[in-house]
Amino acid sequence: MFLDALATARDWSVILLAIELLILGAIPLVALYYITRGLRQMVGAVGPLFRNVRLRIEGFFQVIDRFLRSVAAPFVWAHGSWARAETVLGILSGRRRVEHRDGI
Secondary structure, three states, rough: HHHHHHHHHHHHHHHHHHHHHHHHHHHHHHHHHHHHHHHHHHHHHHHHHHHHHHHHHHHHHHHHHHHHHHHHHHHHHHHHHHHHHHHHHHHHHOOOOOOOOOOO
16 A cells, blocks of 8 residues: 555656656746747848948048058058159160060
8 A cells, every 4th residue: 555655656756856857947047039920020120230330430431541541542642652663764874674464
């Protein structure tokens, strides 16, 4: 009689543990479902804001690029002028030969 009661208690405990496992396994799935649903709604609401932020950042980078190009332009011009002058003086002094390119 005692062993029958012990076997019944064991069976009920296995059944309760299985039910607990199903419930505890379903809670994260339900939470994940509601989180993804909320994220979909949030992306629809926040998407235009991110687009505006991206456009402002791109405009800021264009301003920075324009500024950096204006700072570098005199140095590029000076280097090109110096190289041109060296080439012309080298050709005139005979240290350098004129190189003809095909098609020019």
